[in-house]
Every structure is written in structure tokens, then in C-alpha cells.
Amino acid sequence: MASSGGSRGSSSDEDSSMNFRETLLRIDASLGAQDVEGLKFLCMDKVFEKRLERCSSASDLFHLLLREALLSEKDPFFLAELLYSIKQHSLLRHLGYTRERVEQCLPARRRLSLFRSLLYELSEAIDAEALKGMTFLLYDHIPKTQMTSLSLLVCLEKQTLIAEDDLTLLEQVFKEVTPHLVKRIENYRREKAAQEATPPTDREVKSLNQGEEEVFSQSEIKQFIQALPEADMYRMNRKHRGLCVIINNYYFKGLSERMGTHTDAGSRTSCPS
Incomplete structure (x- = not known):
């Protein structure tokens, strides 16, 4: 009898795992290539870059997060935070979250750094005209290939031209081509200072x-x-x-x-x- 019960428990666990993967597959089907690039960028502080480069779809990334114990059926919050960050709020329901619920949880459960979130938000706010101006000003620092706003910021970060505590270059460029984004950097610095002053959890x-x-x-x-x-x-x-x-x-x-x-x-x- 004990063996039979153990078998039923194992079968139940397998069914639950399958159901969760089916949920992830439904989320994958609703995400486009640009969403996947955004998710990979947001995960750069959590997963080795070479492993992220091998992810060609959201399902690849979800599998990687499962392997790295960053995502589980019992605790899908990190994925909820990622979806919230790329503004795919309608997909949160698959994980049992809403936009409001994620916002309530973020102060205590945030996994993404403020710096990573800032860069993604800036990349979304840089329009084609601003990108053209940034590419011109940064001509001597970036590859001579066509770049998106996100790939441009990644390039600057990899060359350590911008960093968590040094956004001077980016601020100077924004003042010339898109002054309204300087405010976001100022807000980031205040939020970061407040976070560092907060006692540890x-x-x-x-x-x-x-x-x-x-x-x-x-x-x-x-x-x-x-x-x-x-x-x-x-x-x-x-x-x-x-x-x-x-x-x-x-x-x-x-x-x-x-x-x-x-x-x-x-x-x-x-x-x-």
C-alpha cells in the first residue's frame, strides 16, 4: 500500500510539473523576439552571458531559469517581475499575479537590480531620432554596425563606459539628444541611495x-x-x-x-x- 501511495504522489508531482511547463509554453507563445531580447537583457546579472546567448526563444530562457533555480512552480515571482518589467502585464495572470500585486511585492521581493531595470526602461524610451543622435555622439566608442537602443546600452556597459555608479557619459549624451531622459537617471540615483540606506531584510x-x-x-x-x-x-x-x-x-x-x-x-x- 505504501508503494502504491508513493507512486500516486510521484505521478501527482509529475502532473504538476507538466502543468507548470504548459503554463510557461503559453506565456512563450505570447512573446515576440523583442520581448525575448528584453528578458535576456534583464537576466544578465543572474545568468552567465554565454548561456543567455544560446536562448533563441522565451521557452529556452524559462528552461534555463528553471535549471538555475531562479524559477519554480512554487515561486514564480522572478518571472512575474520580468514580465512586469517588459510591460507584459496581461500575462501575469498565468502565474497568479496582477500588475498591482507585483507592485506590492517588489519592495520586499525585488530580484532585478535598479540599474538593470533603468537601462531597460531607457532603451524603451529612446526613439529612432534619439538613437541616431546617440550613435553619432558615441561614434568612437561603438561598433560601426546598426544597433538598437538596447544593444547600444549593452555595448556601453561591456566597455565599462557606464556602470551602476557611473552614468556620467550617458547623462551627457542625453542632455544633447533627449534631455527629458536625464530626469530618469536622477530618479534612479535617489532610489538607489534610498535602497542602500534601507536596513537589510x-x-x-x-x-x-x-x-x-x-x-x-x-x-x-x-x-x-x-x-x-x-x-x-x-x-x-x-x-x-x-x-x-x-x-x-x-x-x-x-x-x-x-x-x-x-x-x-x-x-x-x-x-x-
């Missing part, structure tokens, strides 16, 4: 008190890895192939616990003979 305090282990955010880990110099290649057919240190965190500041951590660790503890 209970979850952040809990993470910081986990022994003496230092906790890093995913964006900090990403920046650290990208800054490492490329190592010379060496042969892997010797008996002793060297040592490898893997940082496998469970707690991340400002993020939910990464439930797949222990599984990852278990799969990497065995050594080949």
Missing part, C-alpha cells in the same frame, strides 16, 4: 550569519569569473590532471536559496581513477 541577515562563510551574489561571482585571465591549455591525458576548486554556494545575498546546490556538489565529489 531578514533573509539577507540570515544569509550573512551562516557561520564565517563569506556570501557573494551571482552578479559578483559572474564579474569575478569574467575578470580572470584566460589560462593556457594543458593536456588532460595524464594520470594526474591537477586540482580544481569549485565554489558552490547555497545562500546568495538578496536571492533565494539555490536548492540544486547539494545535488551539484554530490555529482562532483567522485574522482576518476
